[in-house]
Amino acid sequence: MFKGKRSTILVCLLAMVLLGWMSIGKVNRLVSAEAKSQYQDLQLFTDVLSIVRKSYVEEVPLKDLVYGAINGMLSSLDPHSSFMPPEMYKEMKIDTRGEFGGLGIEITVRDGLLTIVSPIEDTPAFRAGLEAGDQILKIEERFTKDMTIMEAVKLMRGPKGTSITITIMRESFDKPREFTLTREIIKIKSVRAHTLEDGFGYLRLVQFQEHTAEDMQKALETIRRENGGRLEGLVLDLRNNPGGLLDQAIEVTDAFIGEGLIVYTEGREEGSRMRFSAHKRETEPDYPMVVLINGGSASASEIVAGALQDHRRAVVMGTASFGKGSVQTIIPLSDDSGLRLTTARYFTPSGRSIQARGIVPDIVVKPVEITETKDGHFREKDLKNHFETPEDLENRSAEPQAEPPGKFSLDPEDKEDYQLMRALDLLKGWQILKGINGHAA
Incomplete structure (x- = not known):
């Protein structure tokens, strides 16, 4: 009986080994077929290259043909992947430092x-x-x-x-x-800032360069000094900001968020899968913020707006952003040329991909031209024999002011920016409500 069982086990083992060999052979055939297909594709490329070099009406330098082939290959991938010859690669590195022709x-x-x-x-x-x-x-x-x-x-x-x-x-x-x-x-001066009205600051980031986060901190300190050390609200203007360096966008966001995820990326390679989180050190006070965006806000500026929106740190106002949700890696090549290759997609803290969608504002405000008109209504003081208030009896010549005078007044250029004025109104309303709630408490 045991002899029969041993025979059965031996037959099963032989069958398993045979099946294993067959599977390995099948895998090897598949790998071989794939390798053969890849070889044929490369052979097609070298055949065309040889024909062009031999038969084209004019002689073309080999490097020009190779560069042209690389350009064609990358342009077929997406709008942001590209090849940079040595001269262009050098200029690209200059761009990030904020100066170019x-x-x-x-x-x-x-x-x-x-x-x-x-x-x-x-x-x-x-x-x-x-x-x-x-x-x-x-x-x-x-x-x-x-x-x-x-x-x-x-x-x-x-x-x-x-x-x-x-x-x-x-x-x-x-x-x-x-x-x-x-x-x-x-x-390019990447940071511009000034005080709008007493206690309310304006910070514009033109693009994200090597020192943008550092320059932003200096600008915020200047605004605070102008207002006696206080800052009651801030407008962060990212309109027409085309993006720039990812690390600077993260540092800028980190300045306003004390903890939590800022952005994460996902790609095929392990090195392209990253997560960036905020730190508690040197975080700005929790004053009200409005972030302005529009269709010219792209890439790194969308990372900032998306993170501040997801963390409910700021109200995003304006129109939908550009919608560039991909990350490009700059890879230097052996002849001093460079490769700009899309290697990952980025996602906001809540997991949103804004690729081809953009950041949708919390409050949509389209740009319009502002025309100031006079109030044509009669008021009580315009009526004959109206009662005087006690203050008017003491000083009839005193003309009531619409609002108390402050150290700062709006620039004419700011007054013509409808979206900016809406942002400032929101900040001031925020502050008024805060005062009312504080008084009620």
């Missing part, structure tokens, strides 16, 4: 057309009236259809004082219009 616009590719994400303030593009969403149809005489971002940047940059003509199409235009701009050395 050009027109002053951030661009992307949308539906095969170069599109302005936002003009940078106080640059030739900004002064010429270019706007977020404008489509660049031509650069000089070259059409931009299917042109890569790097090609466009190379065409638009040049020596200071030289002119360039670009053709722009906008929804409100009945036909394309030409804009002739003079190139300048673009020096």
Whole structure:
């Protein structure tokens, strides 16, 4: 009986071994087939390269062909992955330090057309009236259809004082219009700040550069000094901020949040899966905040707005942001060129991906032109034989003021910014309600 059982066990073991060999053979065949397919694809590329080098009407340097092939490969992935030849890679590193030569616009590719994400303030593009969403149809005489971002940047940059003509199409235009701009050395001051009214500060982040977080802290200290050490509310303006360095966006957010997740990223490689959290050190006081965004707010500025919104640290106001929810890694290559490759998606603390959606404001406020009108109503004091108040009897010449005078008054430019005025009104209302609740307590 035991002999029969041993025979049965032996047969089963032999069958398992045979099945294992068959499985291994099947896997090896699959791997071999995949490797063969990859080899054939690479062989196709080298065949085309050889034919072009041998038979093209003019001789083309091999490096130009390789660079062209890399450009084509990356442009087929997404609008933000690109190849940077040595000269462009060098300029990119200069960009993050806040100084470069050009027109002053951030661009992307949308539906095969170069599109302005936002003009940078106080640059030739900004002064010429270019706007977020404008489509660049031509650069000089070259059409931009299917042109890569790097090609466009190379065409638009040049020596200071030289002119360039670009053709722009906008929804409100009945036909394309030409804009002739003079190139300048673009020096970007990433942080601008001032006091709006007594106790209320304004902080604008133009883009995220190497020292943005540090400069922001200095600006906040200046505002506090102007207001005797107090800050009752802050408007953080991220409108037309095209983004920049991820680490600076995290540091800026960390300044306003004492704890919790700021942003996390997910990608194929382990190194692209990261989580960034806030720290309690040097956190700003919990004063009311309004964050202004619009369609020109992209990338790093969306990280800041999304985190502050998810943590209920600030009210987000304005219009929906651009919707760039991907992370690009800059990879240096052996010949001093560089690769800008999309390696991850980022998510707000609550798990939202804003890719192609944007940050939706808590309060939607569209930009409008403000026209001041006089109040045409009669008031009690305009009626004949009206009663005087005791104060008026003591000092008839005293004209009542709409509000008590303060150390600071709004700049005319601020008064014309409807979205900013709505943000300030919200902060002041917040402060009034806080005072009422405090009095009731």
